Amino acid sequence: MDYVVTAELEPPVEASDLDPLQREGVAALLDRQLALVEGVSGPAEADIDVLDYRITVHPNGASVVLALDAPGLLPAEEAAAMVLNELIGESELLVGWSVAHSEVRITEDEFNQSLAAAEAVGRDAGDTGLEAAVEEALESAGEEESSLDTEHWRIKLDELAGGLRAFDLDVFGTSSPQTARLAAGALIHAVRVVTDEIFYDELALAVNNASADDAVGLLVLEELPPCYEHRYDAWFARAFLLSSAAVAARLTEPSWTPPRTVAEALALRLFINEAQVLLEAAELMSWEDGEPVFAAFAGKAFAGTDHEDLYLVDFMALEDSPDAMSARLEEQFRERGLTFDQWFEPRDTGTGMHPYLHRTSDDSTDL
Template sequence: MDYAVTAELEPPTGVVEFDPLQKEGIAAVLDRQLALVEGVSGPGDTEIDVLDYRITVHATGANVVLALEAPSLLAAEDAAASVLDELISESEALVGWSVAHSEVRITEDEFNERLAAADVDTDGELEAAVEEALEAGVEPTMDLEHWRAHLTGLAPQLRAFDLDVFGIAGEPAALAAGALIHAVRVVTDEVFYDELALAVNNASVADVEGLLVLEELPTCYDHRYDAFFARAFLLASAAVAVRFTEPGWTPPRSVAEAFALQLFINEARVLLEAAELMTWEDSEQVFAAFAGRAFADTEYEELYEVDLPLTDAEPERAERVAKVETDLHARGLAFDQWFTPRDGGPGVHPYLGII
């Protein structure tokens, strides 16, 4: 039988409240660990499968919902607690955390009722019923007014800029600012997803389909975007995100940081359109004004115009590839220069120094 178990995770004693960036980091760590879990041993050496999960990080902890296939309600609760206890013990980022409680949200009778109501007779319908059970009791998708309140509430975190940076005033400017802050979480999570997919497949973006964000980078270097690159890019994007919250703005210091900033902008525009708070055409003008102040330069965009893979090529293309690489290197845009500071300031994170 399938059960949805909800568990509350508590941080170490003394933690008062998480800020938005800490929430994003905690959610990313939990997601990364849970994505690797397929099952756990239950009573009598039975195998309990983990079907799906949901993560919600709030100001004082985290809520995790696990969909499990287990022989009984008690076994499901014990299995969920076991999975989360092991996850915490194996993660350095979660030292001091604990499982406060673990309980079934959807009972067997309720689940059977959902199955009967859905008239389940195929695997696809069963999966849909499990999904419906998981969603029961979960906070509903926010409507337009909730998104409006959510984004305007996030706007003050964009301390590096005055709202006039968007070329508009009032609530629309606040919505744009809040969308940028929200985009940080989305893009960060998506980089984690992509890194996991690349690591599991020991592949690059050129070899994997269905990635969430890294495939938005210039295709000429798709063969260079592997799991190691994804981890390095995450550090670069985190540096940009932190500077959003500082009192003064420091433009992207490297090519990688410039691309991270552009991805935040892209996601902010997608969100505003999806929430029906700003049309795509209107957001183009708004974020063009923002980009004019936020970027030190936009040379990095030229990489999107490179129309061939910059990799080992057939003899007839090798000369052209070499010429393009030489030109990019002269302008500081070659892949091996992406994480090198272009402003002559302090060095980079040691992890980025070996990319």
């Protein structure tokens, strides 16, 4: 007999407000783990097959819909809870998570009605009917949550919008005050997200004495230009954190000071990208609608600070005389102040430089 079971997974209390990137990570992790599960042993050693699943992650946890072939309603609910508890127990990244409840949302009769309806319109009753039943359960379980989630973020971003004091809202080039406030609030929230992610990446690189080109699971440093990823080590992460903090602080000041260094420009780019990700994930502004809004902001905020060309080349992937080609590109970048060792140097020679950013040949031994 086929049952569709909905289970709610809850994170630990201290992580109960998942941001969009964290939600994507949880969804990817659950999907990867559930894809490996074919079945579970139920009561009296009965085999219970996992036929299909759907995952929806929201700020307060995750909803998982499982389609199971089980001998009864209670075994189906117990099997779903067992699968998810084992999944949580085997993943170090889900420590502290728990299964809040597991219940059948579509009974055998309702499921059969769905199959009959599928047959009536000439579809395949086995696979397509099952998929329709799972989608029905997912929609009924997630529709209300999605609506609440969107409204939650609308209110939160509106409250945060006032934190962007360095610019008037017309910097976003939109005639809609609501759109501009959402964009402003998203930028302020993005600062928090990116800052946390840099801390995480620094720890991962320091513990493993690694650089970004051989590290796995980094959250934000992988979004920097790939041409220098072999230089993104723990020292760099700490230095980049100082640069991002400087930009973040200036966003909240009464007037705007454009990025003074390449590193600051890259940090601002990360803030903008994270803001767009958040608005799209919260279903408040699609990526397409957000592009002109944040392009208008970028046009004023960067004030010509050069950095875009760093994303157009990968030194490590050059095939045609890579050493000579890299040397030539490096020299061109140096003339424009874009080489890695110039990233933390202020363009304005009259501007001071944080002492930590003066890296010497001995700094690599401090890790």
